[in-house]
Amino acid sequence: MSTRANEPPIPGLAPVPSLSWSIPGLQDDPTMCLRCRSAQLLCGKPICPILLKYHAFERTLPMVGGTEFEGSSPPGLFVGRFGYPKVAVGPLLSPEHGSTELLDTPEEWVGRSVPELVGFRTGLVRGTTRIRVTDAERPIPMLEDLQLLGVAGESAESEATFRRPPRGHLALSDASPPFGPSAPIERFRLDVRRVDPHLDRLASDVHANARTAVGELYDRGVRVSRIQRAFSVGTLGRRGRRRLVPTRWSITAVDDLLGKQNLEQIRLLPELSEVLLYRLTALDNRWIIAFLPGTFRYESIEAWYPNTLWNPSPSNLIVIGDHEGYNGRTTYASIGGCYYAARLAISEALLALGRQAGAVVLREVHPGEILPLGVWNVREHVRAALRAPPERLPGGISELEDRIRSTFAIPLERWRTASALLHEARTQRRLDDWLPRASVAAS
Numbered sequence: 171m172s173t174r175a176n177e178p179p180i181p182g183l184a185p186v187p188s189l190s191w192s193i194p195g196l197q198d199d200p201t202m203c204l205r206c207r208s209a210q211l212l213c214g215k216p217i218c219p220i221l222l223k224y225h226a227f228e229r230t231l232p233m234v235g236g237t238e239f240e241g242s243s244p245p246g247l248f249v250g251r252f253g254y255p256k257v258a259v260g261p262l263l264s265p266e267h268g269s270t271e272l273l274d275t276p277e278e279w280v281g282r283s284v285p286e287l288v289g290f291r292t293g294l295v296r297g298t299t300r301i302r303v304t305d306a307e308r309p310i311p312m313l314e315d316l317q318l319l320g321v322a323g324e325s326a327e328s329e330a331t332f333r334r335p336p337r338g339h340l341a342l343s344d345a346s347p348p349f350g351p352s353a354p355i356e357r358f359r360l361d362v363r364r365v366d367p368h369l370d371r372l373a374s375d376v377h378a379n380a381r382t383a384v385g386e387l388y389d390r391g392v393r394v395s396r397i398q399r400a401f402s403v404g405t406l407g408r409r410g411r412r413r414l415v416p417t418r419w420s421i422t423a424v425d426d427l428l429g430k431q432n433l434e435q436i437r438l439l440p441e442l443s444e445v446l447l448y449r450l451t452a453l454d455n456r457w458i459i460a461f462l463p464g465t466f467r468y469e470s471i472e473a474w475y476p477n478t479l480w481n482p483s484p485s486n487l488i489v490i491g492d493h494e495g496y497n498g499r500t501t502y503a504s505i506g507g508c509y510y511a512a513r514l515a516i517s518e519a520l521l522a523l524g525r526q527a528g529a530v531v532l533r534e535v536h537p538g539e540i541l542p543l544g545v546w547n548v549r550e551h552v553r554a555a556l557r558a559p560p561e562r563l564p565g566g567i568s569e570l571e572d573r574i575r576s577t578f579a580i581p582l583e584r585w586r587t588a589s590a591l592l593h594e595a596r597t598q599r600r601l602d603d604w605l606p607r608a609s610v611a612a613s
Contacts, residue, residue: 205490205504205505205506236335237331237332237333237334237335237353238329238330238331238332239263239265239295239329239330239331239332239336240265240327240328240329240330241263241264241265241266241267241270241327241328242263242264242266242267242268242269242270242325242326242327242328243261243262243263243264243270243319243322243325243326243328243360244262244264244270244271244272244273244274244275244294244325245261245271245274245319245320245322245324245325245326245362245399246261246262246273246274246294246319246399247259247260247261247262247316247319247320247399247402247403248260248262248296248346248349248417249402249403249414249415249416249417249420250298250416250417251416251417251418251419253300254303254416255302255303255304256300256301256302256303257300257301257303257414257416258298258299258300259298259299259300259301259313259316259403259414260296260297260298260299260316260352260355261296261297261315261316261319261328261330261355261358261360262274262294262295262296262349263294263295263296263297263328263330264293264294264295265293265295266293267327268325269324269325270325271324271325272290273290273291273293273294274294274347274395275393275395276347276395276544276546276549276550277393277394277395277546277550279546279550280452280550280551280553280554281452281554283453284453284538284540284541284543287347287543288348288541291347291348291349291350292348292349292350293350294349294350295336295349295350295351295352295353296336296349296350296351296352296353297330297332297336297352297353297354297355297358298352298353298354298355299312299354299355301313301414302414303404303413303414303415304413305414306403306404306405306412306413306414307404307409307410307412309404312355312358313403315358315359315360316358316403317373317403317404317405318360318362318365319360319362319403320369320373320399320400320402320403320405321365321366321369321370321373321400321405322362322364322365322366323364323365323366323367323369324363324364326360326361326362326363327360327361327363328358328359328360328361329357329358329359330355330357330358330359331355331356331357331358332353332354332355332356333353333354333355333356334353334354335353336350336351336352336353337351337353346417346418346421346544346545347543347544347546348541348542348543348544366392366396368386368387368390368392369387369392369396369400369405372386372387372400372405372406373400373405373406376408376409377408377409378406378407378408379407379408379411380401380406380407380408380411381427383406383407384397384401384406384424384427384428385427385428385431387400388428388431394424394425394428394514394549395546397424397428398417398420398421398424399420401415401420401423401424402414402415402416402417402420418507421507421511421544421545422506422507422510422511422545425507425510425511425513425514425545425549426510426513428514428517429510429513429514429516429517430498432514432517432518432520432521433466433498433517435521436466436517436520436521436526437465437466437496437526439520439521439524439525439526440524440525440526441463441464441465441525441526441527442461442462442463442464442523442525442526442527443463444463444562444563444564445460445461445462445463445562445563445566445567445569445570446460446461446527446560446561446562446563447459447460447560447561447562447563447570447573448460448555448556448558448560448561449555449561449573449577450551450554450555450558452551452554453538453539453543453547453551454535454536454537454538454539455533455534455535455536455539455547455551456533456534456536456577456578456579457531457532457533457534457551457552457555458530458531458532458573458574458577458578459516459529459530459531459532459552459555459556460529460530460532460570461519461520461523461525461527461528461529461560462527462528462529462530462567462591462595463527463528464527464528465496465526465527465528466496466520466526466527466528466529467493467494467495467496467528467529467591468493468494468513468516468528468529468530468531468591469491469492469493469494469528469529469530469531469589469590469591470491470492470493470503470505470508470509470512470513470530470531470533471489471490471491471530471531471532471533471585471588471589472489472490472491472505472508472533472535473487473488473489473532473533473534473535473578473580473584473585473588474487474488474489474490474535474539475487475534475535475536475537477537478535478536478537478539479535479539479540479541479542481535487580487584489580489584489585489587489588490504490505490588491505491588491589492504492505492509493589493590493591507545507548508545508548511545511546511548511549511552512531512548512549512552514549515548515549515550515552515553515556516529516531516552516556518553518556519553519556528591528594528595530589530591530592531552532574532578532585532589533548534578534579534580536579561573566595567592567595567596570592570595571586571592
């Protein structure tokens with residue numbers, strides 16, 4: 171892990187008012203919020219102070235038609251993590267009828283604005299009922315319907331009765347996309363006209379373990395967001411081992427499993443022999459993804475401007491990252507699900523190239539990052555960057571550093587200090603470096 175906790179202020183950046191230092195422990199460890207991202211509540215507070223700040227500025231969402239509700243589910247559902255092993259589970263429902271798949275399909279959201287994305291999600295009402303995670307094996311009728319929703323192949327018409335009118339704030343999470351009002355659900359009726367045949371077949375296969383099922387669905391072209399949904403609601407895995415999996419955990423688990431599956435193939439591929447560069451700017455994030463010659467290794471680094479979402483400091487920049495070598499890592503990445511989401515996108519691109527290589531993902535987060543949109547933001551934007559033709563850099567690492575300098579506002583030296591792979595590329599010599607250019611070209 172590479173972390174720079176006490177970066178000096180960015181030159182020329184005027185401090186802005188902030189209440190960040192009221193968060194216990196933040197002065198001693200400025201990276202705390204960035205490492206936590208509301209998941210672990212490292213500050214010791216029962217509710218994330220940063221998300222609470224954003225909730226305070228959100229207008230309370232209005233009632234949604236009293237306690238009776240009908241509409242279309244994208245299909246979508248949510249499994250909470252609080253109270254585990256008895257968690258809140260329920261469908262995501264839209265008051266619209268017909269096709270609402272776009273509202274819960276992150277693969278289709280690249281290129282859209284934050285207000286547009288939030289607009290998709292605020293109309294989704296979440297019904298909740300508490301269910302033990304082990305009940306996935308012998309589901310009650312409500313959970314049976316949710317598991318059917320988990321394998322649905324298109325939007326499903328639904329009716330619901332809530333104990334009280336759904337209302338509340340926009341629900342925010344760094345792992346999953348936001349959604350709107352919620353309420354306990356008493357009755358739920360679902361009309362699924364078509365199931366996804368691949369999801370349905372693996373849901374019926376009680377002999378395939380979850381890893382095998384996830385990999386087979388991916389190989390058959392099922393979208394990652396759909397696999398995550400089926401995994402979360404306990405429809406995958408061997409008999410006796412199926413469980414409800416909180417949405418936050420299922421997203422990262424699937425990204426991790428699929429990335430590792432791809433890497434098993436990538437490690438058998440020939441090595442890349444040049445530096446390739448990809449760039450993208452989206453949602454006030456600037457991205458550079460670079461492939462470096464040699465065997466597989468991977469690094470993801472995020473630099474957060476002051477007063478951005480997970481850096482509440484009024485003046486200090488925070489740079490944080492993690493990396494792994496050829497054989498992977500054995501500990502959980504400090505930057506959380508974003509690390510595994512980007513690694514999945516990287517692995518897909520390397521397979522398409524037919525090469526193994528070092529991969530560096532650099533993300534510069536500017537003040538337009540105002541709300542947590544979910545891990546999809548990283549996975550899909552890295553995928554989008556890697557779909558474009560790469561820039562080939564014959565000047566190698568020196569030319570790459572020139573591009574970093576010209577693309578990012580943060581000085582190159584800070585990226586150098588934070589990056590293990592950039593340091594390695596500048597200081598390590600390869601066997602090819604000692605061979606005559608003609609011999610290398612001939613090989």
